[in-house]
Amino acid sequence: MAKSTYSADDITVLEGLEPVRKRPGMYIGGVGMQGLHHLIWEVVDNSVDEAMNGHATEITVTLHGDGRTVTVSDNGRGIPVDRNTKTKKSALETVLTVLHAGGKFDEGNYKTAGGLHGVGASVVNALSKELVAVVRRDGAQYRMAFAKGQPTSALQKLKGAVRGSGTTITFTPDPTIFPKTDFDSATIRTRLETASFLHRGVKVTYIDDTAKTKETFLHEQGIVDYLGKVLKERKARPIHEAPFTIRKQDDPRMEMTMQWTESTDEHVRSYVNGIPTGSGGTHENGFRSGLTKAVRNYIDTHSLTPRGVKISAEDIREGLVGIVSIFISEPQFQGQTKDRLNNPEVTPAVENTIRPAMEQWMNDNRSVADSIIARIIAAARARAASRAASDAVSRKGSGKRTMLPGKLSDCIASGKGNSEIFIVEGDSAGGSAKQGRDRNTQAILPLRGKVLNTESATLKKVLENKEIQDMVAALGCGIGPSIDLANLRYDRVILLADADSDGHHITTLLLTFFYRHMPALIAAGRLYIADPPLYRIDIGKETYWAADEPAREQILAKHKGRANPEITRFKGLGEMMPKVLWDTTLNPKTRRLMKVEIDDQLETDRVISDLMGRDASARFRFIMERAEDAEAIDV
Structure with a gap:
């Protein structure tokens, strides 16, 4: 029951690092795997900042044998250990226990930094x-230990000179914060290798004690090597x-490299001060704008505009791979x-750097430029044909009830908030879902058998x-480049297939379609996968549900010694x-x-x-490399 009074004593003040532990997200x-690995990136970024500003040349990261402990070491200046006059603590303790404390707020210490x-x-x-924390400075070595943000030892000066x-x-x-605390070695390795590409001349070493491996990354050509990879x-x-x-070395310092390829999509990876910006920002906006203007200027200058074809910015960037x-x-x-990145001044700075340089490069390399323009015109023609075809499909699903697929059981609230559509495997499962659903907010679209592998x-x-026509018509937002999520008829699109291997295969086929032809749905966070149980376990008067074999064994182990369990394995959702x-x-x-x-x-x-494409050798390698990991095959 809510309190009837609200006074000053009801205001909670979190001190020190309490806010972080209270709201880590x-x-x-978040506290999932992405948040867990973000801890490593924060420490590595500090070492990279030392390297970026000319104070370090080597960074070493070690994943220890338990898979849960990480050491990050650099040969930078070392965090200061003398007493901070404001906090009355050592600078080391201040940096590690006080929010918004560091050496990067003062421009004299760092010209650029990832952790501002x-x-x-x-x-x-x-x-x-x-x-x-162990710090080496001025010929001495210092150590201080902490637990959950609190010091567990005083700052110690260790014996001996270093x-x-x-x-x-x-x-x-x-582990009381993170559900899983085991780091993924491949994720760490990829991030460290990327750091070595972005910071030419910095030696980055990764030691994985869990696999007894050691790798050193050093790339003198930097992002050019990265582009090749x-x-x-x-x-x-x-x-x-x-x-x-x-x-470009002066402020702001920039490095950009790109090549057009035969691929049909655009792929740009962007970074700010060595930090990956997966959602882009003002620097990517400047890059795309400058690139587009440079190509358009070249086309206009040399009168290369084709008749009857409108070239869009997407056509210009199709097949582009850039860093x-x-x-x-x-x-x-x-x-x-x-x-x-949100800095508004970065967009014109990047645009004004790439546009003249790109125009000059194209004019100096006419044969290369002409091949790029030919590829762009071909993309424009193909996009026009694709748009016409996809529009024809979209018109069938324009949202009018009479044009919707006959087997769609729509919901009353379609087109309104909190509505959702379940794309269900098979008519049998669709029948159960139609009877069990909430008709107000839940629509059901059953599919017949395994859908087309759109990758091939x-x-x-x-x-x-x-x-696929039925799915597109039911969703109502179009497909491919003409997709418009404003016309999506449901808040959520949920894939619902059996919990066995056959069902997983169907889900993978559907994910391939949405990833290749409706990626905007994924980017907007509108696509979900349902997680139905594979087993029903009755123990006495209680019923438990298990999504897979490990979950089943966990339930049985937890209730070992009780009444004999009755286990039912569902052959499909239709059961x-x-x-x-x-x-x-x-x-x-x-x-x-x-x-x-x-x-x-x-x-x-x-x-x-690899898994869905035409090249079967990639799948064969995948199976052979993981054959020993398969304890059983679900057939």
Whole structure:
């Protein structure tokens, strides 16, 4: 029951690092795997800042044998250890225990830095079960230990003289904060290799004690080497030999490189002060604007505009693979996770750098430029044909009830808030879902059998497929470049398939379609996957639901010794009674939904291409490399 009074004593004041432990998502974006790894990035970014400003040449990251403890070490100047006059504590303790404390607010210490909020090190400390800092400065070595943001030892000056300088941070995430505290080695390795590309001449070493491996990354060509790696991993064939590259050293410092390829999509990776900006921002806006204007100017200057074809900005950038890296003194990031750059002055700065340089490069390399323009015109013609075909499909799903698929059981609230559509595998499952649903807000669209593998199909074949036509018509927002989410008839699109391997395959086929042809749906956070149970376990008078075998074994182990359990394995959703399907899978209060999100565009593209593409050798390698990990095959 709510209190009837509200006074000054009801105001809670969180001191020190309490706000971080109380609301960790505000500082690291969440406590899932992305937030967990963000702890490493915060510490690594501090070491990178030392390297960017000429104070460090080596960074070493170690994942210890437990898989949960990480050490980040650099040969920079070392965090100061003398007493801070304001906090009456050592500078080391201040940096690690006080929010918004650091050396990056004073322009004299760092010209550019990734961690300007001054919360990185202290946040890592607050969310760690244990953190130990060791500093080498002025021929001596100092150590201080912490637990959950609080000092557990005084600052100690260790015996013996040491050579060099630097900082070493070792920490273990707090399991009371994070559901899982095991780091993913591949994620760490990828981030560190990227850092070595972005900071030419900096030696980055990764030691993985869990796998007994050690790798050193050092790339003298920087982002040009990085572009080559991205092209190779994407299997994108360039249409011109040498990339276009810019290196501008004065403020703001910029490095950009790009190549047009035969691929049909655009792929740009951007960074600010070495921090990946997955959601782009003003630097990407300037890059795209300057590039588009340069190409248009070249086309106009040389009278290359084709008759009857309108060239859009998307046509110009189709097949482009680029790396954009800028360094600025006062970055304004959107949120502590630094996913998007907001500095408005950066857009014209980047645009005015790339536009004249790009025009000059094209005029100096006429044969290369003409091949690029030919590729752009071809893209414009193909886009026009694709738009005409997709518009034809979209018109069938314009939102009028008479034009909707006959097998769609629509909901009363379609087109309104809180509505959702379940795309269901098979008529049998669709029948149970139709009977068990909430007719006010839940629509059901059953599909017949396994849908088309759109990764291996032509656009013409995709648009002619009856199941895909029904999906597009039901959603009402179009497909491909003409998609308009303002016309989406539901708040959420939920994929609902059986919990067995067959169902997982169908879900993968649907995800491939949405990723390739309706990616805006994923980017907007509107696509979900339902998580129905595979097992029903009755123990005495109680019923439990298990999504898979490990969950089943966990339930059985927890209730070992009680009445003999009765275990039912569902062969499909069609076997479930409508009420059971409602209770376990459809009811918003009790169901489990997984939102489809893309953390790494490059890795997602590679996985879909390998597993769903025409090249069977990639799938064969995948199976052979993981054959020993398969304990059983669900057939």
